[in-house]
Amino acid sequence: MTVKRLIIKDIEKCVGCSLCMYACARKFAKKPEIGIDSSGILAVSLSGFERGATVIFCRACTDPPCVQVCPTNALKPKKGGGVVFVEDLCIACGNCMEACTIGAIFTRQDGKPAVCIHCGYCANYCPHDVLSFQEVEV
């Protein structure tokens, strides 16, 4: 089957502008956030911008470790990979952030996770075509 997913087209083109992070925080029309608190993607320099930049976000595992350690089922596996996050069930235990092998779950100020749900909103704001929202085979 195929699913639509956020993918990286060319990481070498990343300029570290973080527009994806701000887009992620704005993604819900009913509660667009100014800032990055709820952003599930992180743009970083590679220990200094002289080495370039990269973005970190959920790889959409088919068997996600974060789901396995969630005690309240706030994180549920999504069909085709990745997770769905039910905020009201989350007790902010932080297990998921520790369990994620690639460190792609971030901590909001209230202690709950900020995780990519592969909605693709950020790809519309990637000015240099690093990110893309595409059909992939799973």
Added chain:
Amino acid sequence: MRSNVLYIDLSKYKYEIINRKDLFDEWIGGIGVGIQLLKEELNPKADPLGDENVIVFAVGPFTPAYPLASKTVALFKSPLTGNLGESHAGGRTATSIANAGYGAMVIKGKSKKPVYIVIENDKVHFRDARVLWGIEDSLIVGRIIAEKEGGRGIRTVMRIGGGGEKLVRYACVTTETYRHFGRLGLGAVFGSKNLKALVVIGRGGMQPKDKKGYREVYDKIYKITLESDAMQKYHLIGTAVNILPLNELRSLPTKNLKSTRFEGAEEISGESFAIYNLGRRIACNHCPIACIHIAALREPYEQEKYFYKTIMISYDYELIYSLGSMLGIHSREGLLKLIQKVETYTLDAISTGVCLAWATEALEKGLISEDDTVVRLLFGDYDAYLKAIDYLIKQPTEFYKILAQGVEKASQVYGGADFALALGSNEMAGYHTGYGAHIGNLIGLRHSHLDAAGYSIDQKVREIKPKELVDELIKEEKWRQVLSTLVVCFFARKVYTSEIIVEAFKPLGVEIDEDKLLKLGERIYVEKLRLKRKMGFDVKSLRIPKRIFETETLHGKLNKELMDEALNYYAKIVDDMSS
């Protein structure tokens, strides 16, 4: 709107957060609020390098709501000019401060021993920096702190290298490796406070007042940014694109402004850098443009076969002028090495280049000797200049101790004021376009070429009339107070028109119109001018180096009477405004 101000006292290692809604309601943010905080906290007669000096960092209401609002205003008393110091920087500083929840930060006092500060949202940590003190390379300082502290991707690391520690009066503060609070010596103020670095880690968010409207205005600004040609210049070759046209217009200061045509312009042009050296581009936080152009310099180790290093060096127009044409450097490699050198030491590139250009001519004329300079300075000889920059830090002779205080000071001690290219004690920017550039630098409230872009007026207006010119410069500078209140990048000034600004404020819950914006700009202009006067600014004591009148500009040779007429007219305006 965000209205919390973080006050840090380095003398007592204490901090507090105070909600200053009163200030933000009236002055909005950025320079508007910053100047009020400086007025409250700073004794205008304070020694710039003493405990009493105060540093204010202020961000604006559009950070991080909209793209291109990624600048921070720093205010302090300048150790270079003894007057108001104002410097703006990009990188991740503004968004980190805003995401941490602050509209501004005030740093007072002096630490007894070297420290660096880590701000993590509402917590402030004072960290021992004794081990870091003495590390002259700001890139290494940044790397050590980046490895040790948290907040990767959501922080700013502002730091000083050897220039700041040694109190070179034109040392800068570097942030995110390649962006700078460049001019007027904030690095020396950090050094005088025993402050090696300032890290701000910010994770936060807030809801706009009008949710739908916010996303719509955001998209509109984003679209204008990418689809119009408002910022195309910065997308492509970058600011270095100016080298060839300014050379063509007889406006590129060359060899200490003995000339405005540089025979090596082609070799050090933005086009040449793009073709032969451009290695990557990066962006300030929340800006899609990526105007930061970085050259890759591959260097062999001469003693070791097949051993190379590749260093990444950021270049811009002002650096190519000051360390290139001003020093007669043809070689791009040599120029990149010079840029790298000032970058590691956290020196202001413009001031460094102008100081070295003056020293070269002073040596030619016999005002100083090789005993003073240690190395024989010669226009075009970048190896000599690389050594001289080391000496500005190591200060092996009395001469370098004095040159580290700026070209104005050096010429007072050794003579050669006629060709000491400082305006208001600040080394000149890279535009010998005509009256607009120089008068703009003299009367601009932060003595910067970006105050009112006089160089741009020079290129547009054929016949300059002194009073009209002054009026035009003041008008533009007042508008730029509005932009510096927001605080949007000046490169985005064509995107942030008054209509767009009014529209962008609405979803944030602020009703404002164009008239109010203009009045705000005017009021801030007056506030700054009054503060400058208290610090000793006097139009009548401004000095114009003779060399400015001797070398051809786009408008031919400049006429002193015309310049004096403009300054006299401005002096009257200042008197009216200050009373």
